[in-house]
Amino acid sequence: MEKSNTSTFAVIGGNGLIGKEITNILLSKSHTVICIDLEKSAITHPNLHSIVFDITQFQNFEDFLHTNFSEFKLSGVVNCSYPRTKDWGASLSNISYGSFSENLNLHLNSYTWISKVFGDYFSNRKQKASLVNYSSIYGFLGPNPNLYNDLNMGVPFPYAPIKAGIINATKYLASIYGQKNIRFNCVSPGGVLDKQNPKFVARYSNITPLGRLATPYEAAAPAIFLLSEESSYITGHNLIVDGGYSIR
Numbered sequence: 001m002e003k004s005n006t007s008t009f010a011v012i013g014g015n016g017l018i019g020k021e022i023t024n025i026l027l028s029k030s031h032t033v034i035c036i037d038l039e040k041s042a043i044t045h046p047n048l049h050s051i052v053f054d055i056t057q058f059q060n061f062e063d064f065l066h067t068n069f070s071e072f073k074l075s076g077v078v079n080c081s082y083p084r085t086k087d088w089g090a091s092l093s094n095i096s097y098g099s100f101s102e103n104l105n106l107h108l109n110s111y112t113w114i115s116k117v118f119g120d121y122f123s124n125r126k127q128k129a130s131l132v133n134y135s136s137i138y139g140f141l142g143p144n145p146n147l148y149n150d151l152n153m154g155v156p157f158p159y160a161p162i163k164a165g166i167i168n169a170t171k172y173l174a175s176i177y178g179q180k181n182i183r184f185n186c187v188s189p190g191g192v193l194d195k196q197n198p199k200f201v202a203r204y205s206n207i208t209p210l211g212r213l214a215t216p217y218e219a220a221a222p223a224i225f226l227l228s229e230e231s232s233y234i235t236g237h238n239l240i241v242d243g244g245y246s247i248r
């Protein structure tokens with residue numbers, strides 16, 4: 001983000017719980033946002049361009065960029081999409097290998113390949129840029145089964161390698177593209193409040209130093225910092241946004 005000027009940012013998954021907040025914060029700072037999502041953005045704003053695209057077609061992402069982005073000069077990208085199969089959430093004992101493998105392909109492969117394509121895109125244009133990928137505390141922690149007992153919810157098994165893979169692929173790209181002033185970072189939120197079972201909310205809050213889940217705004221705002229000049233010497237970082245959950 002330029003210090004005084006406004007910039008243009010792509011938000012992949014910009015119509016989701018966290019993506020809408022990121023979009024609104026950027027728009028409130030007079031930036032232009034290109035929302036890339038399976039659905040048209042629910043936000044209407046003169047500085048918002050909504051492009052409907054399925055990022056699991058990531059093999060074609062280079063063509064997609066060349067077709068859709070020639071009129072924009074991007075300064076950064078946030079990927080907060082959440083691609084998943086229809087049976088996402090299957091328990092460890094019920095998940096099939098096909099579902100496990102498909103979710104890695106849809107989520108891990110799309111995030112990491114799209115990051116690489118954006119790295120090349122900015123590098124070829126000799127443009128500095130900041131890319132932010134959403135991981136999760138479950139990219140570096142195991143789930144606590146006591147939080148989920150009897151609640152018919154949990155952390156799906158593929159989420160662990162997906163989110164861990166995103167953190168390390170982001171570091172890889174940060175390392176390679178650093179010399180070109182193209183930064184890559186992750187945001188790793190803990191639980192974000194979204195109409196969960198009140199028992200879960202109480203259990204989770206009870207073992208979290210800040211005593212509550214994050215609001216969607218709190219999970220979104222750190223991405224704005226990572227896009228901005230205020231973070232110009234930060235790359236390859238995994239910014240944990242978990243109210244202290246992971247410190248104990």
Ligand SMILES: NC(=O)c1ccc[n+]([C@@H]2O[C@H](COP(=O)([O-])OP(=O)(O)OC[C@H]3O[C@@H](n4cnc5c(N)ncnc54)[C@H](O)[C@@H]3O)[C@@H](O)[C@H]2O)c1
Pocket residue numbers: 012013014015016017018019036037038039053054055056079080081082083084134135136137188189190191192193194
């Ligand atoms: N919500 C949480 O509690 C939480 C916690 C930690 C990490 N995260 C991570 O943050 C990110 C955002 O989470 P969220 O809660 O906002 O998710 P969400 O499901 O509310 O939003 C995801 C968005 O991605 C879009 N999307 C899904 N598949 C797509 C595809 N194939 N192509 C294009 N767009 C697609 C959806 O349409 C939706 O708008 C995810 O990566 C998630 O793993 C979320």
